[in-house]
Amino acid sequence: MGTAIRPLGARAGMAQKGDRNGFPSPARGAKETRAQTLTPPLSPPRGARGQDLETPIVFEALNAQPPDSLLGLIKAYNSDGRTGKIDLGVGVYRDAHGNTPVLKAVKAAERILLDTQDTKKYLGPEGDAGFSAGLQPIIFGDAHPLAGRIAALQTPGGTGALRLGAELIRAANADAAVRVGTPTWPNHTPIFAAAGLKIVAHRFADLATQAVDFEAVRQGLASASPGDVVLLHGCCHNPTGVDFSRAQWKEIAETLKARKLIPFVDLAYQGLGDGLEEDARATRLVLETVDEALVAYSCDKNFGLYRDRVGALYVVARDSGETAKVMSNLAALARVAWSMPPDHGAAVVRIILERPDLVAMWREELDVMRARINGNRAALAAADPALAFIRDQRGLFSNLAMTKPQAVALRDRHAIYCADSGRINLAGMQPADAGAIVAALKAEGCL
Numbered sequence: 001m002g003t004a005i006r007p008l009g010a011r012a013g014m015a016q017k018g019d020r021n022g023f024p025s026p027a028r029g030a031k032e033t034r035a036q037t038l039t040p041p042l043s044p045p046r047g048a049r050g051q052d053l054e055t056p057i058v059f060e061a062l063n064a065q066p067p068d069s070l071l072g073l074i075k076a077y078n079s080d081g082r083t084g085k086i087d088l089g090v091g092v093y094r095d096a097h098g099n100t101p102v103l104k105a106v107k108a109a110e111r112i113l114l115d116t117q118d119t120k121k122y123l124g125p126e127g128d129a130g131f132s133a134g135l136q137p138i139i140f141g142d143a144h145p146l147a148g149r150i151a152a153l154q155t156p157g158g159t160g161a162l163r164l165g166a167e168l169i170r171a172a173n174a175d176a177a178v179r180v181g182t183p184t185w186p187n188h189t190p191i192f193a194a195a196g197l198k199i200v201a202h203r204f205a206d207l208a209t210q211a212v213d214f215e216a217v218r219q220g221l222a223s224a225s226p227g228d229v230v231l232l233h234g235c236c237h238n239p240t241g242v243d244f245s246r247a248q249w250k251e252i253a254e255t256l257k258a259r260k261l262i263p264f265v266d267l268a269y270q271g272l273g274d275g276l277e278e279d280a281r282a283t284r285l286v287l288e289t290v291d292e293a294l295v296a297y298s299c300d301k302n303f304g305l306y307r308d309r310v311g312a313l314y315v316v317a318r319d320s321g322e323t324a325k326v327m328s329n330l331a332a333l334a335r336v337a338w339s340m341p342p343d344h345g346a347a348v349v350r351i352i353l354e355r356p357d358l359v360a361m362w363r364e365e366l367d368v369m370r371a372r373i374n375g376n377r378a379a380l381a382a383a384d385p386a387l388a389f390i391r392d393q394r395g396l397f398s399n400l401a402m403t404k405p406q407a408v409a410l411r412d413r414h415a416i417y418c419a420d421s422g423r424i425n426l427a428g429m430q431p432a433d434a435g436a437i438v439a440a441l442k443a444e445g446c447l
């Protein structure tokens, strides 16, 4: 017989006098101990619906979840034997050789870390405070006006920052809705939903025109209630590459302030669009305008640290008193989620940021990544006038208007891999591939 778990409701007072494993039975009403909780009952209990509780049935209730379609795409690409295959599906930066190498600045910092780290003792839920402080001038500017108003905490990647921010919102105002422009990164909505928040979507961009649908954004914000949260991509929008203009950001910031809406800026690609300073401008403009805000930051792309899971959550509060309260809540929420974040990648970023020579090396490598992405954008735009918009978009991704059968046909007939949604990663191509990509898009009626 298996080790059946005592059913809920089989409390201590119901136990027999002693059991077959020799554990003593408590007196009626005595406090149940852990040992007794794990003790198998003498006869198989039956649940409320009469089922045999010795048969594990809990997981039977689960629905199978669809696999990540991009992982399937990677597998299919790897097993495709055709020469000249092109991978526009992958979600990471690739160099001219198709590799995603460890940055030289990261390698140098890792060597320093290896030589100098003398303990692995716990850091605490805030993680590496030097890391989250070191990033602040890069994100907020050297002389930002937010001193004393920022609660900062290291997180497992940008994903961890988004989830922790969502939990903070839920703790502060469970009725808050999260306003999300679509299309967006497919993980955004599930992250906020998993934290128990309501999501209200509005259209952000129209793939047919490849432009922001600003009227839809205006309406989305106009229908929001005070205290609602507005998710904004700080730069390099994923999946469209379409970003708001400066004038649109200004209007959004003023609307947020006037309507008492809380911006949640997702800044996952700083430096991969127009430059570190340029890519932070929209975030800074919003933060200068509003009283309260959240910023989820990822170092996984701009430092190439993907699997090391390096991110931070910054929460801007009204004054230093509220900032301290926010910080204590963030620490408590992190404690029950992951206790403390993984150290290695954040320590590497901190070491880079502490040393001017490594900062210079990292900036140079970031410049190379950005130049390659924008060079590929220019090559694809030049290959056909109908793709001219790609030159003006920013970041790793653009989203071509196509149907799923068209995306499948690009794969099957032309060995060009992109997401079923039509999202392409510009770092997955070489400039010389532009002609073949355009020919395939035309053959499948995508252009």
Ligand SMILES: Cc1ncc(COP(=O)(O)O)c(C=O)c1O
Pocket (backbone or CB within 6 Å): 091, 156, 157, 158, 159, 160, 185, 233, 238, 266, 268, 298, 299, 300, 301, 306, 309, 310, 311
């Ligand atoms: C827009 C956006 N936000 C956040 C993330 C999460 O980044 P991380 O890998 O650091 O969790 C991603 C990752 O692809 C992203 O595209």
